[in-house]
Amino acid sequence: MNARAAIAMALFMALGTLAGAEERRSLIPFVWNDVTGARDMPWLGAGGRAKWFVRDTTTPLDAMDPRGPKIETRWGASGGAGESPYATGNRAADYLERIGALKEWPAYPKVDQRPPMRAFPYRITIVCIEPTVAIMRFDLAAAIEDPIEFSFGAFPPGQRNNSHEQRVAGGTITNSIMFGTRIASGGSLLWFSPDVPVPPTPIDLAGGRARIMAKGIPFEIEQRGTEIVVSRR
Amino acid sequence: MPGTLLRYQAVFAAVLLAAWLPAFAQPDPREELAARIIEAARLERLVLAEARAKARVDPKLEQALDDEMYRLRGAALWSAQHPAWAPARNALRELAARDSNEWIAQFEAAQAGKTGVRDLAGSYRREYLADLLAFAESPGGAAYFARRLAEARVRAGESIFSLEPATPAQLERLAAEARKRFEALPPAEKQRVKAYTVDIACTQCGDKSNVQFLDIYLNDRIRWMVEMMAMHWLGDSTEYQKRDAWRAALEAKFATKLPVASTKQLLGTLEMRPDAALVFRFTFYANNAVDGGKLALEFPRSHPRYAEVLALVPGLAAGQSRVLYRDRDGLIGDKP
Numbered sequence: 001m002n003a004r005a006a007i008a009m010a011l012f013m014a015l016g017t018l019a020g021a022e023e024r025r026s027l028i029p030f031v032w033n034d035v036t037g038a039r040d041m042p043w044l045g046a047g048g049r050a051k052w053f054v055r056d057t058t059t060p061l062d063a064m065d066p067r068g069p070k071i072e073t074r075w076g077a078s079g080g081a082g083e084s085p086y087a088t089g090n091r092a093a094d095y096l097e098r099i100g101a102l103k104e105w106p107a108y109p110k111v112d113q114r115p116p117m118r119a120f121p122y123r124i125t126i127v128c129i130e131p132t133v134a135i136m137r138f139d140l141a142a143a144i145e146d147p148i149e150f151s152f153g154a155f156p157p158g159q160r161n162n163s164h165e166q167r168v169a170g171g172t173i174t175n176s177i178m179f180g181t182r183i184a185s186g187g188s189l190l191w192f193s194p195d196v197p198v199p200p201t202p203i204d205l206a207g208g209r210a211r212i213m214a215k216g217i218p219f220e221i222e223q224r225g226t227e228i229v230v231s232r233r
Numbered sequence: 234m235p236g237t238l239l240r241y242q243a244v245f246a247a248v249l250l251a252a253w254l255p256a257f258a259q260p261d262p263r264e265e266l267a268a269r270i271i272e273a274a275r276l277e278r279l280v281l282a283e284a285r286a287k288a289r290v291d292p293k294l295e296q297a298l299d300d301e302m303y304r305l306r307g308a309a310l311w312s313a314q315h316p317a318w319a320p321a322r323n324a325l326r327e328l329a330a331r332d333s334n335e336w337i338a339q340f341e342a343a344q345a346g347k348t349g350v351r352d353l354a355g356s357y358r359r360e361y362l363a364d365l366l367a368f369a370e371s372p373g374g375a376a377y378f379a380r381r382l383a384e385a386r387v388r389a390g391e392s393i394f395s396l397e398p399a400t401p402a403q404l405e406r407l408a409a410e411a412r413k414r415f416e417a418l419p420p421a422e423k424q425r426v427k428a429y430t431v432d433i434a435c436t437q438c439g440d441k442s443n444v445q446f447l448d449i450y451l452n453d454r455i456r457w458m459v460e461m462m463a464m465h466w467l468g469d470s471t472e473y474q475k476r477d478a479w480r481a482a483l484e485a486k487f488a489t490k491l492p493v494a495s496t497k498q499l500l501g502t503l504e505m506r507p508d509a510a511l512v513f514r515f516t517f518y519a520n521n522a523v524d525g526g527k528l529a530l531e532f533p534r535s536h537p538r539y540a541e542v543l544a545l546v547p548g549l550a551a552g553q554s555r556v557l558y559r560d561r562d563g564l565i566g567d568k569p
């Protein structure tokens with residue numbers, strides 16, 4: 001590599017680090033910061049709503065790390081006690097795989113060493129953590145990876161402006177798993193819980209309302225206009 | 234004093250470096266020979282013709298055309314069986330061919346010509362290059378390379394990546410003339426050609442003739458040029474504006490013949506089989522092709538979601554199939 005290229009590379013990395021620092025400037029390093037903001041967070045067990053925490057553990061020695069800053073994410077009552085939202089999402093998808101709920105649907109070809117993705121025609125929304133409770137909504141389009149310009153349509157209208165903050169990993173499911181207390185309406189609903197455990201179970205919303213119970217925690221599910229709202233009494 | 238010694242060492246090293254660098258920057262004398270060989274034997278044109286012959290039958294180029302056709306309209310809407318497919322694809326090929334001709338002219342002038350000289354100069358000893366130049370500039374060598382190029386151009390055609398567009402008939406005529414000129418060489422020149430192209434020049438290096446040694450360089454260069462052509466077919470990957478313009482040109486030219494355009498997401502097709510089962514079929518990007526992967530989700534009549542799926546396309550009868558679209562609010566239907 002010649003000197004000019006080396007200088008350009010160094011500048012590029014330095015600018016990248018600066019940009020990252022700008023993004024992270026509001027975080028107090030090495031402590032859990034509550035950055036829940038406008039996120040529609042899922043319920044937290046028998047308590048209120050979960051909160052979204054991040055911790056920046058980047059040190060000056062990481063300036064040249066090509067993976068970028070070291071940011072950890074947790075959700076729950078506190079950062080220290082919470083679980084990574086991405087681990088929760090993966091666990092929910094893994095549960096469906098384990099109990100055979102995905103095997104009915106075809107798999108995409110394997111890419112690299114990753115397990116093949118499933119053309120699963122349901123949108124999944126985590127509505128509660130500790131225990132994890134998720135609602136599945138039938139949507140034929142969910143079997144195909146959402147093009148970016150159409151990805152907002154999977155979210156309830158109230159979440160579309162910040163939909164990028166309302167999703168977590170989805171294991172082998174084609175699209176990301178969503179979270180919150182609201183779900184777009186349209187399509188049959190089922191619920192499941194990997195923690196109770198409860199396999200996908202239909203929700204009868206015939207009268208516009210339904211009730212489910214997970215580990216003694218009751219959830220009210222109600223159709224409100226173009227959204228399904230999950231609340232607790 | 235160790236500090237003073239170190240300073241002297243640094244100054245000495247700097248002086249040595251300053252003396253050595255200009256010597257290093259001297260042009261390689263072989264490059265002048267290589268440039269003259271390439272000009273006399275028209276080797277760069279030969280590389281282009283041979284590369285073009287391979288590129289013409291490279292499935293990647295055909296696939297790239299298909300991918301662009303599916304960007305014009307989704308795979309659920311049309312394929313090679315659609316009446317507008319062939320004429321639109323031919324028009325797209327013409328646009329891409331014109332662009333490839335412009336690109337290769339610029340590429341040869343700015344880059345490929347220079348790397349050709351450097352590669353040739355760096356691949357052989359000076360004595361070999363001097364002999365090769367003498368052969369290329371001789372009447373026999375000139376006729377040999379001219380015939381070889383003319384025959385390669387016939388094989389390759391001049392439809393894409395062309396510096397000198399010509400029809401197949403014109404190329405055939407040029408090849409016939411080149412063959413005639415070669416056949417008319419005096420016996421001494423023919424013997425020179427045989428000695429250089431057929432007779433073994435080196436028994437310890439695979440019993441090769443001089444031209445067979447040259448072919449090692451040419452084959453490497455042809456391989457590289459084929460890769461360059463594949464990369465730049467249908468424009469560079471970043472030249473989306475160019476491809477947008479081509480699609481707009483096709484839209485204008487085939488306005489009434491193309492399948493209906495839609496601003497919605499094209500999902501796939503929903504078909505009702507004779508047994509009334511519903512099958513949702515869709516394609517996805519795989520194996521380097523827009524339509525490289527296909528999946529089908531089946532909903533037999535007993536499936537709990539059957540009625541819900543059927544409700545997406547009211548009136549769908551057994552044996553029929555409809556295209557499914559999804560709007561920005563996530564609603565699915567069969568209206569474009």
